[in-house]
Amino acid sequence: MLKDFSVQALFMGVLTAFVGFASSFAVVLHGLQAVGASEAQAASGLMALSVALGICAIVLSATSRLPISMAWSTPGGALLASTGVVEGGFNAAVGAFIVCALLIVIAGLFRPLGRAVAAIPAPLANAMLAGVLIGLCFAPVKAIGFNPLLGLPIVLAWIVVGAFKRLWAVPAALAAFVLVVVFGVDVPEGALDTVRQSLVPTVAFVMPVFNVPAFVSIALPLFIVTMASQNIPGIAVMKVNGYETKPGPLFASTGFFSLLSAPFGGHAVNLAAITAAMCAGPDAHPDPKRRYWAVIVCGVCYLILGPLAGAVTASVALAPPILIQAVAGLALVGAFSGSAMAAFQAPDTREAAAITFLVTASGVSFGGISGAFWGLLAGGLMMALQRFVKSR
Template sequence: MAPSERGARYAPDVRADRRAAVVAGLVTAAVGFTSSFAVVLAGLDAVGATPAQAASGLLILCVTQGLGTLLLALRYRVPVTLAWSTPGAALLATTGAVEGGWPAAVGAFLIVGILVIATAAIRQLADLVRAIPTSIAQAMLAGVLVPLCLAPVTATADRPLLLAPVVLTWLLLAAVAPRWASPAALVVALVLAVVAGDERSGALWPQLTWTTPTFSLGAVIGLAVPLYLVTMAAQNVPGAAVLSSFGYRPPWRSAMVVTGVGTVAGAPAGGHAINLAAISAALSASPEAGPDPSRRWIAAVTTGASYLVIAPMAALLTAIVVAAPSGLVAAAAGLALLTTLAGSLRSALSADERVEPAIATFLVAASGISVFGVGAAFWALVTGVVVHLALRPRGH
């Protein structure tokens, strides 16, 4: 039964439905932004962005995902929300500098957007992505996340008194209000950063910084390909599945075009990738957004508008992060990724097949190796596919 048909079963209370949807949309934007913006900044910094370029990247990501969400929600009247690629940002953070530096990284972002557009147009490309076993893709993501999720451990060991309030905030809220645990921990970290940080401020006003893309083989193979695959496997496919689980038909092809065009448009300003929301998608599509499924698209519209309102804060937040004591914000970001790491490990090891390919993929991704200037994420995928093919039963 379609959401619009099911909506007829509910007594009409338009005002209450709208209020619930608006609140859900505000929560979606607040949780989506505060829980992972530090990961985005860490990723952009790792591949060579200056603080101004990282702030520009965060700003353009908010704008493109906000506009894309508004476009899709208003066009299809479904609670489809977009987000930046948090797993993709984690990949950037662990990949580090690529051949050609920051301009080549921007070129890689541009290629990711083109590949996403091509996925909507070329069925064979989508089939090729789906041919990679889910366990291998999730194992690669888990390996990428490990170094980031270790940050709370190492930072707390180095500076226990500074990190204790962040960790305790996360732990207490994880027990009583899990949705707000990571955002609250990050807010505490930002407050401590303001109190204990140095006086480096940088620009506090929002501005876009243009970078002319360049292209290098190392950046294409070592960054663009893994970023495209992790964005598809860890964001777009699960995001569509979340919408389907609540009875909606995801506008898959249109969403790929919108997110691909948004990624291409945002790349020169430093945006790495936008995609269907996966982690926060349920907040706007679930009954929490109102009892009438046919009106939950209002939650997505609210989310999109909220991102446009939040966007001007990018420069200020970047300045706070830059001035923060070493390891403080990274620890809060690592706590925010623990749930994603747990989900990736669960998916990697619960498949009805041999676990050796997933384990091999995970170990290579977590190793942080670089061979021929190409980072660990790419070699992890190669290793996982080779081991999978070698151990596949004969006749398959």
């Protein structure tokens, strides 16, 4: 293994960890707090996810000698943000995280369930994801409306830097957010002391509560979104770069590490999709057999970043919530545009996808169950009806 190590893989691993953490931690924090997590619980969840995915990436890549990149479920964080607090509060949400992790393990070990998830029509899965993401993608515009002097620099940084280097657009927006907080926000007295105290890692165990509303509103949609938007695309990215893997064991592994992080507030660990392309591509190393070191380095970086989650959360709390939501929204613009295009591309399923998108994006819940589930159900019924009529 040491002979396979390279400076190029080292650089790409560090870059991947920075981009992955900086571009989406805001989505995770906002999602966890939206379902009832306190600041300490959200920081604990972010730390648990960082440590779990770091260990998972190191173990899988070192044993297989393949660049198997891990990430937390960014679409899942956006789903939590659109769901809101369910009956039972954050304890019920943690119970749903555990159920979701078990479903992922079963999907990896039990092939029929894995095939059933893969059989969910891609237009409907993408339409549900687009409906989940669109609310948060409005946040940058709302931030400008809230205070142009605070919101506009964040958006302009994302636009200008993204025009030259798309990869650095979100980190640039995050840097602008930091500058806005430092120079444009009145920091309460003693707040900086709180940030310093938060440098000590905080681990918050949350006793899970299991109930039907949380299962239907969080566990099932989170499972579908994580599998359809992260795990399955993650396998596809590896195949594109010439790596053949068995999906089942990888899915089961991500579910196992999700199960370990859930009691501490982590919602889901999964295969990386976007950042996976960085470590699996030629930029990590010209020799495909030596690229796995980039993932190992990335995993080590996440283990270092994890204990700093409390300080990151406390620093973010100094600013108006709409500003960090704006950063999260900018981080999800690419995911939204990709899912929306995939949802409405096929003419035959366009109406069913539109129904799924509209019901999900409405944010309306029925019987304590969020719109993401009802959107998928409504779109599925519409698609089934259209196929029945066409067969007649």
